[in-house]
Amino acid sequence: MGSSNGDPSFVILGLGSNRGEGRVIFEGAQKRLSERLRDLRRSDLYVSDPLYVTDQPAFLNAAVAGYFSGTPYELLEFIQGVEGAFGRDRSLERRRGERTLDIDILLFGDLVISDPPRLELPHPNLLERKFALLPLLDLYPSARDPRTGLPLEKSYHALPDQGIYYADLDVYNPL
Secondary structure, three states, rough: OOOOOOOEEEEEEEEOOOOOOHHHHHHHHHHHHHHEEEEEEEOEEEOOOOOOOOOOOEEEEEEEEEEEEHHHHHHHHHHHHHHHHOOOOOHOOOOHHHHHHHEEEEEEOOOOOEEOOOOOOOOOOHHHHHHHHHHHHHOOOOEOOOOOOHHHHHHHHHHOOOOOOEEOOOOOOOO
16 A cells, blocks of 8 residues: 555545635535546545544545555645645644635655654544544445554544534434
8 A cells, every 4th residue: 555666646635624615615625636536536525523623624534545645745745736826835834723725635645754743644633533544434334443453443433523514404413
C-alpha cells in the first residue's frame, strides 16, 4: 500500500464543510481531487453535530478513496490547495471552527508518520471521530489501524453517540 516502490498508494481522505453549500463544495472538491487520485470513490454523505467547538453549524461529512502517486507530503500540499480553491483561509479561522472545506488525510496506505504539527498518519484524531470513521468504513469496511492492526470498525463501535445522521434522511438516525 505504500509508495516506496513507486506504485500508487491507496489513500482515504475525510471531507468536512459547515460554511456554504456543502454538497456543491464536495462535488467541486471531488472533481479537483480526481485530477491526482485515480479510481476516486466517495462515501455516503453524513451530517454531524460539531464535536469540539459546539457553537457552530452542523458539518457535512464524507470520505473519498483513491490511488495517489506521490508522497504523503505532496498529497498534503495538493489537498491544501484544493481547500484554498474553495475559500478556506486558515489564517482567518478559529481552530476547529467553521470552514468551507476541510480535507484530512485519514489513511495513506499502511504508513505511520509522526511529524507534528505538519503531518501525522494515520490522522491523529481518527479513532475519536465517528464523523471520520463512518464514511471511511463505507469505503473500506475491513480497514485496520496501521499502528496496531486493530479493525477500525471496533474503534467506531466503541465510541459514544456523536450526533451523526445520513444527510439524505429527515429523521434522526444515530449512527
